[in-house]
Amino acid sequence: MKILTAKQTKELDAYTIEQDAISSINLMERASVAFTNWFLRKGFSQNNRKRPVFVFCGLGNNGGDGLAIARLLLGNQYEVTTCVVRYAETTSADFDQNYERLKKKHPIIEATEETHLPDIPANAVVIDALFGSGLNRTIEGIAAQAVKKMNRSGATLIAVDIASGLLPDSLSSGVIVRANYTISFELPKLALLLPHNDKFVGSWEAVSIGLNQTFIDDAPTSNYYVNTAFAQKIFKPRSKFSHKGSFGHALMIAGSEGKMGAAVMAVHGGLRAGAGLLTVHLPTRGYNVLQTALPEAMVSLDAHAQYVSNFPSIDDKKYSAIGIGPGLGKHSNTLRCLTKLLEKAQQPMVIDADAINLIAENQDKLLTNVPEYSIFTPHPKEFERLVGRTSTDYARLRTLKAFCQKHRVYVLLKGAHSALATPKGEVYFNSTGNPGMATAGTGDVLTGIITGLLSQRYTPFEAAALGMYVHGLAGDFAAKAEGQYSLMASDIINYMGIAFKTLENNANHE
Numbered sequence: 001m002k003i004l005t006a007k008q009t010k011e012l013d014a015y016t017i018e019q020d021a022i023s024s025i026n027l028m029e030r031a032s033v034a035f036t037n038w039f040l041r042k043g044f045s046q047n048n049r050k051r052p053v054f055v056f057c058g059l060g061n062n063g064g065d066g067l068a069i070a071r072l073l074l075g076n077q078y079e080v081t082t083c084v085v086r087y088a089e090t091t092s093a094d095f096d097q098n099y100e101r102l103k104k105k106h107p108i109i110e111a112t113e114e115t116h117l118p119d120i121p122a123n124a125v126v127i128d129a130l131f132g133s134g135l136n137r138t139i140e141g142i143a144a145q146a147v148k149k150m151n152r153s154g155a156t157l158i159a160v161d162i163a164s165g166l167l168p169d170s171l172s173s174g175v176i177v178r179a180n181y182t183i184s185f186e187l188p189k190l191a192l193l194l195p196h197n198d199k200f201v202g203s204w205e206a207v208s209i210g211l212n213q214t215f216i217d218d219a220p221t222s223n224y225y226v227n228t229a230f231a232q233k234i235f236k237p238r239s240k241f242s243h244k245g246s247f248g249h250a251l252m253i254a255g256s257e258g259k260m261g262a263a264v265m266a267v268h269g270g271l272r273a274g275a276g277l278l279t280v281h282l283p284t285r286g287y288n289v290l291q292t293a294l295p296e297a298m299v300s301l302d303a304h305a306q307y308v309s310n311f312p313s314i315d316d317k318k319y320s321a322i323g324i325g326p327g328l329g330k331h332s333n334t335l336r337c338l339t340k341l342l343e344k345a346q347q348p349m350v351i352d353a354d355a356i357n358l359i360a361e362n363q364d365k366l367l368t369n370v371p372e373y374s375i376f377t378p379h380p381k382e383f384e385r386l387v388g389r390t391s392t393d394y395a396r397l398r399t400l401k402a403f404c405q406k407h408r409v410y411v412l413l414k415g416a417h418s419a420l421a422t423p424k425g426e427v428y429f430n431s432t433g434n435p436g437m438a439t440a441g442t443g444d445v446l447t448g449i450i451t452g453l454l455s456q457r458y459t460p461f462e463a464a465a466l467g468m469y470v471h472g473l474a475g476d477f478a479a480k481a482e483g484q485y486s487l488m489a490s491d492i493i494n495y496m497g498i499a500f501k502t503l504e505n506n507a508n509h510e
């Protein structure tokens, strides 16, 4: 799914109105109905009674949506208080039409100064329709006072399209609505996916309002959202005549004294992702634990007991994918081994954890030898070691894209809505996953999954995108069954089968 800018969204609206024989007022009605349907599904009741609803409207089309939503909720027997915040003189034409329609049957509070703003009880549901994608500067005056009042109320806040004050695709400042929910029209906005905006976005959903698909297909963008449909397109179901040789042979180089579990997690992830064969290369002291935990894996033993100091021959192209990093440690001999591996390796590799840290600490020597199209899987701290500190989410995105373009690699920056950047400077944001996954070992599992997919001849992009999606989906299934609080990396592994099965089932229906 594409992520478009505010400017493109405006053009998309206009194009839809022109091409699809729908008037702008009817498009607004469609958007308001889509919002209201979401609202009705949620119910927002307490003790079997509908909670009071407060709608705050601006003067543009976001405010017009708010007025239409107020009318629709009144029709569904909600007790609605509507307040138009008069921060300027001019109003949009569609605002005017909806204002007239509502005013006929419902009193509207006009707020030009703070004392006019209605008091909001804490059990209320507040609909924020002050500003949407048309916002282009900091909110001031009466509109800022309205935002502060909403934020102080303790009520449930729902943003129409986007929280007022939050710019859709650039850095915001000033007062911003702290929404509990955001209902974005048609497509997600970049701002919804960035960590620092979490408190303004809450949980969000994009609801379709039937905007023109041809325009969306043709619109240039470098930002995408990896949803189920996207993952399904990548996923390749198995054919009847396949055998274990069809799915490649992955090599995982991992583990050091005290961190052999990381190797186990990564290998487990790789096997569950369907690698035909998987050899793990690890220090001799990890042998028993690995073979006991995972008899399905083959083991290549290092010359050293406590850390990795060499690697098996890769000259004969026996391995269709190589992953390195989980639990590796940073011993000087391990650094020497990694240096040699990067010199020799011809194919894209998956590079994680201490392998990233070692490369970060020895950039001048190592970075140029990383095979093209390799996949780095850093968490934010590891990424910072690689590229330095960045002050905002947007600065970090720019750095991420530039790094991938310069070094011709993929970087999967882990977090809520993990961001996979490509050598072309595109970014693919993940849709799956939950906070329960912020726990030890989940990164090792991800490295294993991506290596396992890479070994089966998925391209590096496909392996990374499908890997991050399935990893998050398995985490979501695990959280649903066990809760987020005590979720462990091994739970993700246990639910990977079900995660793949959902892709398989849907693929078969096509």
Ligand SMILES: NC(=O)C1=CN([C@@H]2O[C@H](COP(=O)(O)OP(=O)(O)OC[C@H]3O[C@@H](n4cnc5c(N)ncnc54)[C@H](O)[C@@H]3O)[C@@H](O)[C@H]2O)[C@@H](O)CC1
Binding pocket: 010, 013, 014, 024, 027, 028, 029, 031, 058, 059, 060, 061, 062, 063, 065, 087, 088, 092, 130, 131, 132, 133, 134, 135, 136, 137, 138, 139, 140, 143, 160, 161, 162, 185
């Ligand atoms: N036909 C369409 O264009 C549709 C638009 N929709 C809604 O329309 C919204 C966009 O509407 P608009 O483009 O009218 O813009 P907004 O309603 O977001 O903002 C209104 C106007 O306020 C002005 N403004 C911006 N920042 C300001 C600030 N800080 N202080 C004071 N004034 C400021 C701008 O001139 C802007 O056009 C979307 O977010 C969505 O909710 C939906 O109804 C779907 C269809």
Ligand SMILES: [K+]
Binding pocket: 062, 128, 129, 130, 131, 132, 159, 160, 161, 162, 163, 164
């Ligand atoms: K809004």
